Amino acid sequence: MPEVRLVGPNGEQVGIVPIAKALELARESDLDLVEVAPTARPPVAKLMDYGKFKYESAMKAREARKNQAHTVIKEIKLRPKIDPHDYETKKGHVVRFLKAGDKVKVTIMFRGREQSRPELGRRLLLRLANDVEDLGFVESLPKQDGRNMIMVIGPHKKKTARGQEAEPEATA
Numbered sequence: 001m002p003e004v005r006l007v008g009p010n011g012e013q014v015g016i017v018p019i020a021k022a023l024e025l026a027r028e029s030d031l032d033l034v035e036v037a038p039t040a041r042p043p044v045a046k047l048m049d050y051g052k053f054k055y056e057s058a059m060k061a062r063e064a065r066k067n068q069a070h071t072v073i074k075e076i077k078l079r080p081k082i083d084p085h086d087y088e089t090k091k092g093h094v095v096r097f098l099k100a101g102d103k104v105k106v107t108i109m110f111r112g113r114e115q116s117r118p119e120l121g122r123r124l125l126l127r128l129a130n131d132v133e134d135l136g137f138v139e140s141l142p143k144q145d146g147r148n149m150i151m152v153i154g155p156h157k158k159k160t161a162r163g164q165e166a167e168p169e170a171t172a
Contacts, residue, residue, distance in 0.1 A: 004045040007036070016042055072102040073152075078128075079109055080120040087124075091131055098135040098155045108149040121149040129153060 006014035006022050009031055017025075026033040026047050034053070037044035074097040076090055097104045106128060108121040125142040132153065139154040 003042045007046040009047045074102050075105045077107045080114050101155050104153045106151045110147050125151045
């Protein structure tokens with residue numbers, strides 16, 4: 001006769017009982033008999049309200065998704081012969097993205113004879129990385145990808161609100 005190790009609705013051990021008896025106990029207490037560990041010998045079954053269990057696990061999963069950090073990658077495109085004012089404008093965009101906590105993919109597009117001078121693009125990317133190093137760090141170094149050179153800058157990890165409050169107290 002097949003048997004299961006039965007666990008009560010509050011987590012208490014009932015013992016090893018025949019399946020028919022376990023189903024009868026579930027019917028009496030108006031609960032469901034749920035197999036928890038099918039590979040155990042004998043299999044483990046629990047008395048529970050399965051609908052409530054499914055609802056609570058869905059709520060936990062939803063809460064976990066809500067607290068998950070969403071990484072967004074913004075892209076900025078430059079040319080090797082960029083005007084100083086245009087460079088400052090693009091740098092401002094990168095600063096804004098990093099302050100918002102987003103990653104920035106900086107792409108330099110080479111055209112025509114510019115392709116024979118990749119060091120100009122590398123120098124420009126490293127200059128940009130230097131200018132924003134207080135806000136972010138270089139996640140992937142500049143690398144040539146056909147006509148483009150790409151570099152990814154990620155934001156520094158932000159301090160928690162509690163960490164910022166505790167700092168002034170420590171200095172006082």
